[in-house]
Amino acid sequence: MSKPSRHTGRRHPLMGVLLLVVGLFATGGAYAATSAGIAHAETTPLAAEALVNEGEKLFMANCASCHGMSGEGSEAGPSVIGVGALSVDFQVGTGRMPMAASGPQAAVKPVQFTQPQTDAMAAWVASLAPGPGLPDPQYYDAEGDVANGAELFRVNCAMCHNVAGAGGALTEGKYAPHLRDLQPIHVYAAMVTGPQNMPVFNDMNLSPEEKNDVISYLNYMDENPSVGGFSLGSLGPVSEGLFIWLIGLGGLIAVAIWLTARSN
Amino acid sequence: MAQRPPSSDLVTSEMPEENDPGTAVVTSNSVSNPGLEPEHQRVTDLDPREEKKAERRIALFFTLSIVGSLIAAVAYVVFPIIPGDMRSVRLNNMFVGLGLAVGLLGVGIGAVNWAKSLMHGHELVEERHPTRGDEETRKTAVEMFSQANKESGFTRRSLVRNTLVGALIATPIPAVVLFRDLAPAKDPIALMKQTMWAEGVRLAKDPSGVPIKASEVTIGSAFHVVPEGLMELEKHRLEEKAKAAVLLMRLPVDELNESAERASWSYQGIVAYSKICTHVGCPVALYEQQTHHLLCPCHQSEFDVANECEVIFGPAARPLPQLPITIDAEGYLVAQSDFTEPVGPSFWEREL
Numbered sequence: 011m012s013k014p015s016r017h018t019g020r021r022h023p024l025m026g027v028l029l030l031v032v033g034l035f036a037t038g039g040a041y042a043a044t045s046a047g048i049a050h051a052e053t054t055p056l057a058a059e060a061l062v063n064e065g066e067k068l069f070m071a072n073c074a075s076c077h078g079m080s081g082e083g084s085e086a087g088p089s090v091i092g093v094g095a096l097s098v099d100f101q102v103g104t105g106r107m108p109m110a111a112s113g114p115q116a117a118v119k120p121v122q123f124t125q126p127q128t129d130a131m132a133a134w135v136a137s138l139a140p141g142p143g144l145p146d147p148q149y150y151d152a153e154g155d156v157a158n159g160a161e162l163f164r165v166n167c168a169m170c171h172n173v174a175g176a177g178g179a180l181t182e183g184k185y186a187p188h189l190r191d192l193q194p195i196h197v198y199a200a201m202v203t204g205p206q207n208m209p210v211f212n213d214m215n216l217s218p219e220e221k222n223d224v225i226s227y228l229n230y231m232d233e234n235p236s237v238g239g240f241s242l243g244s245l246g247p248v249s250e251g252l253f254i255w256l257i258g259l260g261g262l263i264a265v266a267i268w269l270t271a272r273s274n
Numbered sequence: 275m276a277q278r279p280p281s282s283d284l285v286t287s288e289m290p291e292e293n294d295p296g297t298a299v300v301t302s303n304s305v306s307n308p309g310l311e312p313e314h315q316r317v318t319d320l321d322p323r324e325e326k327k328a329e330r331r332i333a334l335f336f337t338l339s340i341v342g343s344l345i346a347a348v349a350y351v352v353f354p355i356i357p358g359d360m361r362s363v364r365l366n367n368m369f370v371g372l373g374l375a376v377g378l379l380g381v382g383i384g385a386v387n388w389a390k391s392l393m394h395g396h397e398l399v400e401e402r403h404p405t406r407g408d409e410e411t412r413k414t415a416v417e418m419f420s421q422a423n424k425e426s427g428f429t430r431r432s433l434v435r436n437t438l439v440g441a442l443i444a445t446p447i448p449a450v451v452l453f454r455d456l457a458p459a460k461d462p463i464a465l466m467k468q469t470m471w472a473e474g475v476r477l478a479k480d481p482s483g484v485p486i487k488a489s490e491v492t493i494g495s496a497f498h499v500v501p502e503g504l505m506e507l508e509k510h511r512l513e514e515k516a517k518a519a520v521l522l523m524r525l526p527v528d529e530l531n532e533s534a535e536r537a538s539w540s541y542q543g544i545v546a547y548s549k550i551c552t553h554v555g556c557p558v559a560l561y562e563q564q565t566h567h568l569l570c571p572c573h574q575s576e577f578d579v580a581n582e583c584e585v586i587f588g589p590a591a592r593p594l595p596q597l598p599i600t601i602d603a604e605g606y607l608v609a610q611s612d613f614t615e616p617v618g619p620s621f622w623e624r625e626l
Contacts, residue, residue: 165480165498169559169571180562181569181576181587204494207562209523214490215479215497234360239368273316273390 058133065134068127072108081138086112093203094141095132100199102128114183115206142202149218150194152229159227162220166211174236174244175228180207191232194225310397318391328391332384339380346373463623467616469501469518471597476502477522477546477607480515486522487605491544494563497522499546501609517617519549520597521559522607523579525566531581539598541607546597547583550618551575553590568594591620 070079076087083089090098101107102123106116123131136143164173167189172178175189184207189197201221204210216224242249317324349369356362407415422428428435458465476485480498483505491497499520507514527543539545547568551558556572566580575588583594595617598610616624 161481169557178560178571180560181565181567184562186560204563207564209496209561209563210492210494212490212492212495214487215495235364237360237363237367239364269386272314273318273395 061130061133062137063134064127065130065132068123068131069134072122073131076109081135090135090138092139092141093135094143095136096142096144096199097203097205098132098135099128099144100196100203100205102131103193104196106205115185118187142199144195145198145202145218149222150198150225151222152194152226154219154222154224154226156223156226156230158220159223159225159230162216163224163227166216167224170208172244172246174241175231176244189228192228194229197225197228198222310399313397314395316391316395319395325392328387332388332392335380335384335387337380339377339384342373342376342378342380344373346370346377349373463621466517466618466621469612469617470504470514471501471518471520471609471612473609473611474602475609476602477520477599477609478502478504480519481505485606488541488544488601488607489605491522491524491607493524493526493543495522495524496559496561496563498549498559517550519557520546521549521561521568522546523561523563523566525580529566529580533582536582536596536598538600539596539610541599541601544599544607545579546599546607546609547577547579548595548597548613548617550594551590552585552592552594553588553619555618558594 069077069081073087073090074081076084077090078084078087081090083091101116103121103125105119105121108122109116110119135141163175170178170180170186171189172186177188178186180186186208198221199205200208201211201216201224202213211221236244242253318328319325346369349372350366353362353365353369355366477497477499478485478501480500483500483502485502486497486499499522500515501518504511504514504518522544524542524544530540530543530545532540549557549559551570551572553570553573553575556570558568558570558575558577560569560571561567561579562569566578567586568577568579568583570576570588570590573589575590576586577583577590577594578586582596585591585593595613595615597613599607600610602608
């Protein structure tokens with residue numbers, strides 16, 4: 011099938027004209043892309059450099075007071091050399107950075123920067139030293155094996171983040187945050203970079219496919235409500251015990267009092 | 275109390291002049307038995323309109339109950355459980371449950387209301403009947419026993435009687451032997467002192483069972499580890515896992531303080547500690563990679579990984595046992611030996 015068509019195509023009289031047009035568009039397009047700058051960031055080295063410069067400016071204005079003028083860190087904040095673009099995407103993209111106040115742990119708060127600004131800072135931090143970059147989208151599409159993800163979650167994550175992802179307390183004011191309704195890329199980034207006191211789960215420990223399985227499990231729990239009805243925050247015996255001792259037992263006592271009370 | 279009525283009998287206690295013979299001081303202000311209170315009149319007893327209202331209220335509860343029961347039946351059909359769809363289970367449970375709750379509570383609350391506000395409200399004292407039977411009943415009982423004895427020959431045929439008593443005594447003997455055999459056949463103390471770890475056993479990932487190379491454990495990593503081959507065990511897999519579970523962490527070498535005799539137990543900042551808490555055996559795995567603290571979720575014991583897992587907070591009495599590790603020729607992490615002390619909580623025969 012393809013053989014004869016290619017044969018005729020190569021000998022078509024208009025083929026030369028077509029090639030000329032394609033060539034002109036390609037050179038013209040490339041020129042337009044370089045002069046357009048940031049708009050076509052990934053396409054040319056010049057645009058990438060502009061992005062890095064933009065990121066450096068943002069870093070100097072917003073981060074350098076703690077992380078140092080060249081990202082070397084200070085007493086107030088750790089070095090960002092070698093943490094990689096993924097770490098910046100997580101810390102800034104979830105609103106953890108810049109921190110509102112120093113404390114045991116950076117809390118999630120409204121995001122301070124737009125995604126292009128975050129990308130620019132990530133590009134600058136990545137230009138300091140090699141570090142983990144953004145993964146291939148197929149590794150956080152939440153289409154993985156939910157059952158395997160649940161097992162990996164129970165072994166590696168549940169002791170801190172609670173088996174239903176409700177989060178939990180750590181030592182001295184630190185805590186493992188809840189894992190409800192997160193962006194998959196942030197879950198992936200947390201596993202790779204080990205933000206704050208979370209351990210690192212590198213690709214040899216949990217492969218990218220396994221990370222996607224964990225993301226799929228979290229996504230499944232977001233989309234499927236608890237079968238048992240009101241889950242009381244999925245905190246287990248603490249909230250369930252409080253409920254049954256106060257509401258359950260209190261209700262029974264109230265009924266007992268009502269049963270023996272005189273009618274008026 | 276300085277004085278009490280001479281007896282529990284109501285009649286005598288109503289006479290305060292007659293003092294208890296055991297009381298030396300004569301008191302004259304003892305409390306007299308107040309008797310029953312005047313009968314309490316309810317609004318439904320006094321006002322026929324209230325009575326009618328109560329009647330309607332009770333009927334309303336019973337009607338609600340009928341409605342609830344019907345709702346439960348209808349909800350079961352309207353919200354069917356679709357296999358594989360958890361939402362359908364949730365809806366089905368909620369509406370059937372609500373219907374049943376209204377159905378049962380309606381009957382209960384209605385009935386209690388009826389009894390409390392409409393049924394007669396007289397208070398009465400119910401006398402307890404005497405426990406001692408009358409003379410005739412007592413005589414008949416004795417007669418029945420002696421007649422049974424005469425007819426069966428229970429006292430006369432002593433051979434039959436004694437062998438029966440012997441047989442009854444013997445029946446629990448098999449139970450004693452059977453229940454005794456439920457105890458572990460082997461000495462359990464030895465089992466508590468050894469795990470699957472031995473010289474050259476590779477450290478493998480839980481749950482996949484894939485062995486771990488030292489180069490894969492980057493700084494800040496935490497691996498949940500089982501001995502290689504545990505997943506292939508056909509018997510006692512969970513028992514072995516419960517004893518051999520290990521947490522593998524890599525710290526910057528300069529932050530790790532090791533004593534001289536344990537300096538060879540780690541490999542370039544990679545350390546392996548038992549995951550079983552020395553307090554009551556919960557899995558300790560809440561690892562903070564910056565502070566190098568391990569937290570037990572059950573009773574908040576805190577261990578410092580940088581200082582050989584010494585206890586820095588909480589009820590645990592001993593540090594977590596360390597597994598001595600090294601690498602083999604292919605670069606895989608292996609155990610140098612079993613744990614050098616029993617893992618997990620204390621027990622009577624533990625020597626430390």
